[in-house]
Amino acid sequence: MFEFDFDHTDFRSLLHDLALQLGVELQGDTLYFTPEQGEGYVHALNLPNGLSILISSNCLEFDAYLHRRVNPELFYILNFDEIYIKSQYTEIINRNKSQYPPPVYSGACLNTTFFDKITFSAKGNGMRLIRCMFNAAWMSKFLGIQKNDEVLMRYLSLRARNLNFEPMDAEYRMLVNDIFNTDPENPLLATITENRIMLLIELFFTRIYKRSGDLRLLKFSEKDIYRLMEIENSLVHDFGKPPLTVEELADKHEIGVSKLKRQFKQIYGKPVYEYYQKYRMEKAKHLLLSGQFTVKEVGYSLGYQNLSNFASAFKKEFGALPSELTKS
Amino acid sequence: MIRYSYAITDFRNFLQGLAAKVDADMIEGKLVFPSFLGNGYMQFIDLPNGLQALISDFSLEQDFLIERSKSDTEFYVLNCDIVTNSRKLYIDVDNDRMERKGDDLAVMYLLSFLSDMNQFATGGTKFSSVRVLISRDWLGQYLKIEQLDQVLQRYLALKSKSVHIREIDYETRSLMNEILNPDTSSPVGAAYFQNRIMMMVENFFTWMYDQLSVTELQIRMTREDIDQMIKVEEVLMKDISHAPTIKELSVIAAMSPSKLKKQFKDVYGMPIYEYFQKLRMQKAHDLLMEGNRTIKAVGIELGFSNLSNFSLAFKKEHRVLPSELLKMSQLGRIDK
Numbered sequence: 001m002f003e004f005d006f007d008h009t010d011f012r013s014l015l016h017d018l019a020l021q022l023g024v025e026l027q028g029d030t031l032y033f034t035p036e037q038g039e040g041y042v043h044a045l046n047l048p049n050g051l052s053i054l055i056s057s058n059c060l061e062f063d064a065y066l067h068r069r070v071n072p073e074l075f076y077i078l079n080f081d082e083i084y085i086k087s088q089y090t091e092i093i094n095r096n097k098s099q100y101p102p103p104v105y106s107g108a109c110l111n112t113t114f115f116d117k118i119t120f121s122a123k124g125n126g127m128r129l130i131r132c133m134f135n136a137a138w139m140s141k142f143l144g145i146q147k148n149d150e151v152l153m154r155y156l157s158l159r160a161r162n163l164n165f166e167p168m169d170a171e172y173r174m175l176v177n178d179i180f181n182t183d184p185e186n187p188l189l190a191t192i193t194e195n196r197i198m199l200l201i202e203l204f205f206t207r208i209y210k211r212s213g214d215l216r217l218l219k220f221s222e223k224d225i226y227r228l229m230e231i232e233n234s235l236v237h238d239f240g241k242p243p244l245t246v247e248e249l250a251d252k253h254e255i256g257v258s259k260l261k262r263q264f265k266q267i268y269g270k271p272v273y274e275y276y277q278k279y280r281m282e283k284a285k286h287l288l289l290s291g292q293f294t295v296k297e298v299g300y301s302l303g304y305q306n307l308s309n310f311a312s313a314f315k316k317e318f319g320a321l322p323s324e325l326t327k328s
Numbered sequence: 329m330i331r332y333s334y335a336i337t338d339f340r341n342f343l344q345g346l347a348a349k350v351d352a353d354m355i356e357g358k359l360v361f362p363s364f365l366g367n368g369y370m371q372f373i374d375l376p377n378g379l380q381a382l383i384s385d386f387s388l389e390q391d392f393l394i395e396r397s398k399s400d401t402e403f404y405v406l407n408c409d410i411v412t413n414s415r416k417l418y419i420d421v422d423n424d425r426m427e428r429k430g431d432d433l434a435v436m437y438l439l440s441f442l443s444d445m446n447q448f449a450t451g452g453t454k455f456s457s458v459r460v461l462i463s464r465d466w467l468g469q470y471l472k473i474e475q476l477d478q479v480l481q482r483y484l485a486l487k488s489k490s491v492h493i494r495e496i497d498y499e500t501r502s503l504m505n506e507i508l509n510p511d512t513s514s515p516v517g518a519a520y521f522q523n524r525i526m527m528m529v530e531n532f533f534t535w536m537y538d539q540l541s542v543t544e545l546q547i548r549m550t551r552e553d554i555d556q557m558i559k560v561e562e563v564l565m566k567d568i569s570h571a572p573t574i575k576e577l578s579v580i581a582a583m584s585p586s587k588l589k590k591q592f593k594d595v596y597g598m599p600i601y602e603y604f605q606k607l608r609m610q611k612a613h614d615l616l617m618e619g620n621r622t623i624k625a626v627g628i629e630l631g632f633s634n635l636s637n638f639s640l641a642f643k644k645e646h647r648v649l650p651s652e653l654l655k656m657s658q659l660g661r662i663d664k
Contacts, residue, residue, distance in 0.1 A: 048469045049377045142376045143516040151515070187537055188530060191470045195526045202516050202523055209515040289499055318498075325498045 002062050007069040009113065011044035011054040018042065037061060038123075047194045049142065053131040057180060059126040061086060064119075066325055071113040074147070076139065078132045080168065080176055080200055082106040086124035093117045094160045099228050104233050108172060108204050109165040112156060130179060132197055141197075143205060151212040166207055167229050169268050170236050171281035174286060175200050222262070228267050231260070235272065239280045239302045248270055281317040284310070288325040295322040329391035330365055336396050336403075336441060339372040339382040341460055346370070375522040375581055377500075378531075387413070390451040396444065402464040403441040404480075406532055407457065408504060409498060410434045420446040420595065426493075427614065429431050434496040436532050439485050458507055460525055468469040471533060481554040483536055494535055503528050507664035556581050557595040564604055568611055569631030571604045611647035612638075616650055617657060623650045 001229050003059045008014035012029060019026045022040050024034060030043045040058025045054060083089055085102040092098075094115035110116060121127075136147040158164035167218060168176070176195045182192050227237035231253050237244060249272070250257045280302055287298045299322070334345045347354040352362045355651070358371040359640065363430025365569060375381060411417060411433040418427040422443045467480070498503070503524045514520045560581050563572060577600070578585045592600050608630055615626045627638035628652075642650050 109455050140521055142522075145515065187471055191526070191530050191533070194470075195523065195530055198519060201329040202503055202514075202519050205516050206514060287659065320498055 001065055003065045003067070005067045005069060007071040007113070009071060009073055009075045009133065009135075010052040011131065012046065012052070015042060015054070020022070023104060026247050032121075033058060033060065036219065048190060049194060049198075050134070050138055051194075051197060052197040053197060054129070054131040054133075054195070056127070056129045058156065060121070060123055062123050064121045066119045066121075068113075068117045068119075070116045071122065073113065073135075075113045075133050075135050077111045077113070077254075078134075078201060079111065080108050080130040080204075081157075082128045082168065082176070083287055084126040086118065086122065086126075086249065088122040089125055090104060090120040091117065092120075096161050098222065099130070101223075103249070106168045106229055106233065107165040107174075107228065108168050108200075109159065110155065110204070110208075110209075111159060115160050128176065128180060130176060130197070132201065143201070145205065151209050153207050154212060165225075165269055166204060166211075167230065167232065168226065170282060172200065172203060173203070173236075174282060180212075182253075220267075224263060225267070227255060228263055231255075232268060232275075235276055236279050239283060242303060277313070278317065282323065283312055284314060285318060285325065288322055291326070298322065329393060331393045331395070333395040333397070335399060337399070339341060339380045339459070340374075343370055343382070363389065365392070367391055371523055375525065376518050377522060377526075378463075378466060379522075379525065380398050380609050381521065381525050381655075382388065382461070383458040383507060384455055384457045384459075388449060392451075393448045394444065395446045398444045399441045401441060404462045404464070404467070405439050405441075406436065406460040406462060407439065408436045408459070408500060408502075408528060408532075409455070409457040410496065410504065415450040417449040417453060420444070420448070422616040423630060429617070434501070434526070436494040436496055436500065436528075436535075438483060438532070438536070443590070453628045456504065456508060457502055458525065458528065460529060462529070481558075484558075494532065498530055500528055503531075526584070553591060554595055557591055558582075560592060561603075568608050569629065571601065574600065579653075581653055596623065605641060606645060609642055612642055612650070613646060613653070619657075621653070626650070 002022070003017060006017060008013055008017070012297070015029065015031055016026065020030045022031070022033075022037065024031055029045055030041050032041045033039060038058060038060035040056065040060075042054065042058070044058040045053050046053075063097075083100070083105045085100055086106060087102070089105065090097065093111065094117075134142075139145050140149070155164060166247045179193055179196045182189060185194065231249055234252075235249070244252065246257055246261060250260045253260070255263075261272065264275070268275050271277065284298050284302055286293070287293050287301070293301075295311075296307060299307045302310070304310035304313075311321050311323075314320075330350065332346055332349050334342060336342055343354055343357070343359050347359050350365050351361050352359060357373060358369055360369045361367060366386045366388040368384070370382060370384045370386070373381045373383065381641045395427060414428070414430070414433075416427070416429050417433070418425050421439060422425075507524050510520060560577050563577060563580055574588065578588045581588050583591070589600060592603070596603050598606070612626055614631055615621055615629065621629070623639075624635060626637045628655070630636035630638070632641075639649050639651075642648075642653075646653065648656070
C-alpha cells in the first residue's frame with residue numbers, strides 16, 4: 001500500500017513531494033503514472049487569479065492511503081470529485097468515517113486545513129478530481145464571502161462531522177467536462193480553465209446558500225444520498241438511448257417510486273424527467289455552441305428521431321431555435 | 329446635441345468626466361442619466377481580477393457624441409453593444425468610419441487606446457452595452473503571448489472594416505442579459521459579474537483566434553512586419569479614386585514587391601488590389617445609400633472614367649448593379 005502524508009497549502013509543492021514519494025519524475029507540472037502504477041495523471045497549476053488547482057484523472061493499480069494533516073494556517077479546499085468505485089473508497093474527516101459504496105460517488109464539498117482528512121482508495125477505482133485551494137483573503141476578494149460568514153460556518157461545522165456534501169448534477173458535470181476536454185494547445189487554455197473553475201465555485205456557493213435554510217436534506221441517510229447519485233448518474237449517462245421509466249429506475253435501485261420521486265426532487269431540484277430533459281437540452285446547447293456539429297447531428301445523438309421535436313423542445317428551454325446557435 | 333470629449337485612462341475617469349459634463353452625480357460607480365440626456369444609466373465595476381467593466385443601459389433623449397483622443401498606453405476595450413431604435417450611428421477609429429442608419433445592431437469588437445475614436449448616436453437610440461477594459465499585461469497572462477502579438481495586431485490592422493466585427497451570438501446575449509439584470513440573491517456578488525464578463529471575453533477571443541487562424545500565421549510575422557503592412561494599407565487607401573502602384577508601395581514598405589504582396593495578403597487576407605477594390609465598392613455602396621448623389625457622380629468620385637466599368641465592378645462585389653440597389657432601396661427592401 002502506498003502511503004502519503006502532507007499538509008501543503010499549494011498544489012504544486014504537494015505534487016512535487018508526491019512525485020518524490022512515488023519515485024516518478026515530474027514533466028513540467030504534471031505527474032504521469034507509470035504503466036505498473038496504473039493509468040492517468042495529476043496536474044497542478046496556479047491560475048493567474050491566484051487560485052491553486054489540482055486536476056487529476058486516474059485509475060491506479062495499488063491501494064493508496066493519503067493523509068492530509070491539520071495545518072494551522074487556514075486554507076479552504078474545494079473538491080469536485082467523480083469516483084467510480086470498484087471495491088473500497090473511504091474518507092475519514094476529523095475522525096468521522098464515511099465509506100462510499102460502489103458504483104459511484106460524485107459530489108462537491110468544501111474542506112479546510114483545520115481538520116485532518118484521511119482518504120483510502122483501493123486499487124482499481126477510477127476517478128476524475130478537481131481541487132481548488134484558497135485562503136480567506138482570496139475568498140473575501142473574489143467572492144465577497146468572509147471567513148466568519150454564518151452559512152459558511154454552519155456548512156463547515158457539519159462538514160467536520162463528515163456530513164454535508166453537494167451531489168454534482170449535470171450542470172457541474174458540464175463544466176468539469178470542459179476542463180478535462182480542452183485541448184492543451186488551445187491558446188486560451190488558462191482563460192478557459194480559470195473561467196470553468198470560477199463558475200464551479202460560483203455554482204457551489206450558490207447551491208449551499210440556497211440550501212442553508214433547508215434542513216430537510218439532513219434527514220437523508222448516507223445510503224439514500226449515494227443511491228440517488230447512482231440514479232442520477234445512470235439517468236444522464238447516455239442521452240442517445242430512451243431513459244428508463246421512473247418505475248424501472250425504482251425497481252433497479254430498490255427504492256419505492258414515490259420515495260424516489262420525492263428524494264430526487266429534493267436533491268437535484270427538479271422532478272426526474274424535467275431534470276433529464278433540461279440536461280439533455282443543456283448538452284444540446286453545448287454541442288451546438290462548440291460549432292463542430294450540425295443541428296441534425298446533435299438532434300440524432302441525443303436520441304431525437306424527429307428533428308422538429310428536437311427544435312421545439314430546444315426552443316421551449318432556451319427561447320431560441322437550435323439553428324440560431326450555430327450561426328455566429 | 330451633447331458632446332463629450334475626453335482622454336481615457338480608465339472607466340472610472342471616463343464616467344467622472346461625463347458626470348461633470350452633464351452636471352450629475354456618480355454614486356457608487358453609477359451615473360444615472362439626467363433627463364435631458366436620456367433615461368437610464370452607466371456604471372463601472374472594478375473586477376477582483378483587475379479588469380474594469382462599464383455597463384450601460386439607456387435610451388437617449390438627444391444626439392450624443394463621444395470623442396476619445398488616443399493615449400500612448402496600450403489598453404484595449406472589448407465592446408459588446410446592442411443598439412436599437414437609432415436613426416443614425418457611427419464609430420470612427422482614426423480616419424475610418426463605420427456607419428449604420430436605421431438598423432438595429434448587436435456587435436462585439438475590440439478597440440485599442442492607440443487610436444482616436446468617436447462615437448455618435450441620434451436621440452431616441454436605445455443602448456445596452458458591456459465594455460471591458462483590458463491591459464496588454466493582462467492579455468499576455470491569459471492568452472499565449474507568442475501568438476498574441478500576431479493575432480492582435482492583425483485584428484487591429486483590420487480596424488473598423490466589417491470583417492472584424494462579430495455579431496453578438498446567442499451565448500453572449502444571454503450573458504449580457506444576466507449582467508444587465510443581475511441575480512441579486514447571488515452569494516458571490518463579486519464573482520457573479522466577473523464570471524459572466526470573463527465568459528464574454530473568452531467567447532470573443534476564441535472567435536478572434538479562429539477567425540484569424542493562428543496556424544496560418546505561424547509563418548512568423550513580427551509585430552514590425554505587421555505594423556509595416558498597416559502603413560502600406562494606409563497609403564493604399566489614402567485616395568480611394570486612385571490606387572498607387574505596387575512599386576510605389578514597395579518603396580514605402582522598404583521591401584521587394586514579391587515580399588510586400590505576400591505579407592499584405594497574410595495580414596489582410598487578400599491581394600492588394602482586390603482589397604482596394606473591395607473597400608472602394610463598399611464606399612460606393614455607402615455613398616449611393618446616402619441618397620444625394622447620382623450613380624455617375626459616385627463613379628466619378630471613386631475614379632471611374634467609364635461608368636459601365638463601375639457598374640460591373642459594383643455588381644461583382646454586391647451582386648447587384650448600382651441602379652438595382654437604388655431601386656431596391658427606394659422600395660425599402662434594404663436594411664443597410
